[in-house]
Amino acid sequence: AQKITQTQPGMFVQEKEAVTLDCTYDTSDPSYGLFWYKQPSSGEMIFLIYQGSYDQQNATEGRYSLNFQKARKSANLVISASQLGDSAMYFCAMREFNNAGNMLTFGGGTRLMVKP
């Protein structure tokens, strides 16, 4: 079974609107962390936001927020006030506490395209 599932291969959003990128995960480990990364066409992976499984509040970082629903095992990324520069691939990733090393498991990604 896939550990990280991103069901939206591609999405369009109008500039200045908000957009939600979906991520569901599968783990039996009670302790885990969830990450979102942005990958522009240039290739680098940029860390955006982190949510720990025991965090009481949803993480926020500027225009990025994480809608963490633990019971549903979902960790959706919300980008508010989209900008043209937000057009990129977005990856959700998970690290499990009992996983050897510091390994991240990545989802397949969502391509976001912001329309002017």
Add this chain to the structure above:
Amino acid sequence: ETGVTQTPRHLVMGMTNKKSLKCEQHLGHNAMYWYKQSAKKPLELMFVYNFKEQTENNSVPSRFSPECPNSSHLFLHLHTLQPEDSALYLCASSQTGGLGQPQHFGDGTRLSIL
């Protein structure tokens, strides 16, 4: 220089060539990683090094040979590659310990095998 630097950015090589990819991090991290990113596939972890010791080899073919001489440098030596090895190779680094330590990535090396 800051962050994670990868060289070269682009590499074209024949199947019989030998080449090396280089990664350097200036973040004081003690873990380094190689990933492979092929078209239409999730990012695949290849190797993990913690404190210069290899702690993970994700069933990578022996034509890929990593080397980590110190905590700041990571190499990927390539030999007798196949066309399916064409991909973006990403290096990352992080601090060990703590679930919340993010991995910081370089810009990647785009490899094309002729």
